[in-house]
Amino acid sequence: xxxxxxxxxxxxxxxxxxxxxxxxxxxxxxxxxxxxxxxxxxxxxxxxxxxxxxxxxxxxxxxxxxxxxxxxxxxxxxxxxxxxxxxxxxxxxxxxxxxxxxxxxxxxxxxxxxxxxxxxxxxxxxxxxxxxxxxxxxxxxxxxxxxxxxxxxxxxxxxxxxxxxxxxxxxxxxxxxxxxxxxxxxxxxxxxxxxxxxxxxxxxxxxxxxxxxxxxxxxxxxxxxxxxxxxxxxxxxxxxxxxxxxxxxxxxxxxxxxxxxxxxxxxxxxxxxxxxxxxxxxxxxxxxxxxxxxxxxxxxxxxxxxxxxxxxxxxxxxxxxxxxxxxxxxxxxxxxxxxxxxxxxxxx
Ligand code: ADP
Ligand code: MN
Ligand code: MN
Ligand code: MN
Numbered sequence: 001x002x003x004x005x006x007x008x009x010x011x012x013x014x015x016x017x018x019x020x021x022x023x024x025x026x027x028x029x030x031x032x033x034x035x036x037x038x039x040x041x042x043x044x045x046x047x048x049x050x051x052x053x054x055x056x057x058x059x060x061x062x063x064x065x066x067x068x069x070x071x072x073x074x075x076x077x078x079x080x081x082x083x084x085x086x087x088x089x090x091x092x093x094x095x096x097x098x099x100x101x102x103x104x105x106x107x108x109x110x111x112x113x114x115x116x117x118x119x120x121x122x123x124x125x126x127x128x129x130x131x132x133x134x135x136x137x138x139x140x141x142x143x144x145x146x147x148x149x150x151x152x153x154x155x156x157x158x159x160x161x162x163x164x165x166x167x168x169x170x171x172x173x174x175x176x177x178x179x180x181x182x183x184x185x186x187x188x189x190x191x192x193x194x195x196x197x198x199x200x201x202x203x204x205x206x207x208x209x210x211x212x213x214x215x216x217x218x219x220x221x222x223x224x225x226x227x228x229x230x231x232x233x234x235x236x237x238x239x240x241x242x243x244x245x246x247x248x249x250x251x252x253x254x255x256x257x258x259x260x261x262x263x264x265x266x267x268x269x270x271x272x273x274x275x276x277x278x279x280x281x282x283x284x285x286x287x288x289x290x291x292x293x294x295x296x297x298x299x300x301x302x303x304x305x306x307x308x309x310x311x312x313x314x315x316x317x318x319x320x321x322x323x324x325x326x327x328x329x330x331x332x333x334x335x336x337x338x339x340x341x342x343x344x345x346x347x348x
Pocket of ligand 2: 111
């Protein structure tokens with residue numbers, strides 16, 4: 001038997017305006033948990049050269065589907081040398097907020113869109129000019145319509161082998177653009193798993209010589225952008241439609257704050273075209289893919305369920321988006337509970 005396993009430590013760096021995921025590996029004696037570790041923060045925009053050590057604190061680990069065997073992926077929070085959360089550590093504030101609102105039993109499901117690039121152009125796009133206009137690519141099949149399926153399928157299986165809650169995958173509206181979904185899970189689970197799934201996507205595409213990007217508007221013009229639709233419910237919303245409406249109204253009251261934290265270059269993507277609502281407006285509606293927040297039709301029919309916040313960019317940080325949604329919606333629920341008679345009417 002081997003005496004050690006390999007732990008791939010994964011963390012989120014300090015790159016501006018969009019933080020990137022980084023990793024490095026260490027051997028750990030078999031049977032031991034991955035310990036605290038450190039890295040050179042001056043090479044990740046997280047420290048100055050004279051006080052460069054940042055601490056890696058393991059917070060979530062799973063099987064490593066790339067190396068296989070007993071090897072592990074180890075997602076970490078970044079701490080300062082005094083063991084307090086680093087300013088770039090957006091997970092630590094979510095831990096607090098998730099604890100504060102745990103009694104609402106929040107669930108999130110995140111749809112991660114991304115684009116595969118072959119060098120400077122989207123995978124499968126012609127050397128010069130553009131592919132045929134959008135229309136046939138979404139959930140397409142065939143070599144003229146989808147590009148990169150071996151990567152996408154390998155990534156889905158890798159997520160399953162790692163034990164992540166991947167709900168599915170689909171080809172998107174723009175050729176070379178794809179989506180996978182993580183959840184529904186609690187706030188910390190969905191965000192941790194999404195970051196590991198992003199790392200796996202980059203890592204698997206790397207073996208194909210392909211680069212996956214979360215840039216929200218990878219091709220200017222009449223091509224869809226890439227988002228991270230964030231589906232959300234609490235136990236109240238899973239029982240009463242009044243809370244579905246109340247959640248939408250609460251999100252509308254803090255629209256600017258959410259937009260400012262839903263990923264860099266959001267104004268490039270939320271134009272009011274290509275299945276988006278302009279970032280300057282807030283609208284919610286049943287089945288409306290041009291709204292900021294969509295109430296799925298089956299939710300309107302069942303009079304309970306969840307809502308879809310369509311605003312987050314593909315490059316949004318799920319630690320930030322889930323925290324804001326939780327805070328905004330659950331604070332409103334606690335401030336003004338829905339009248340008991342309205343609940344009773346729906347309970348009938
Ligand atoms: P779309 O129709 O927008 O493409 P998807 O099927 O891609 O939707 O994604 C929907 C996501 O919503 C899935 O990840 C699913 O797990 C999640 N979801 C389903 N029910 C709930 C719920 N009650 N609360 C939160 N998320 C949910
Ligand atoms: Mn989807
Ligand atoms: Mn999509
Ligand atoms: Mn969606």
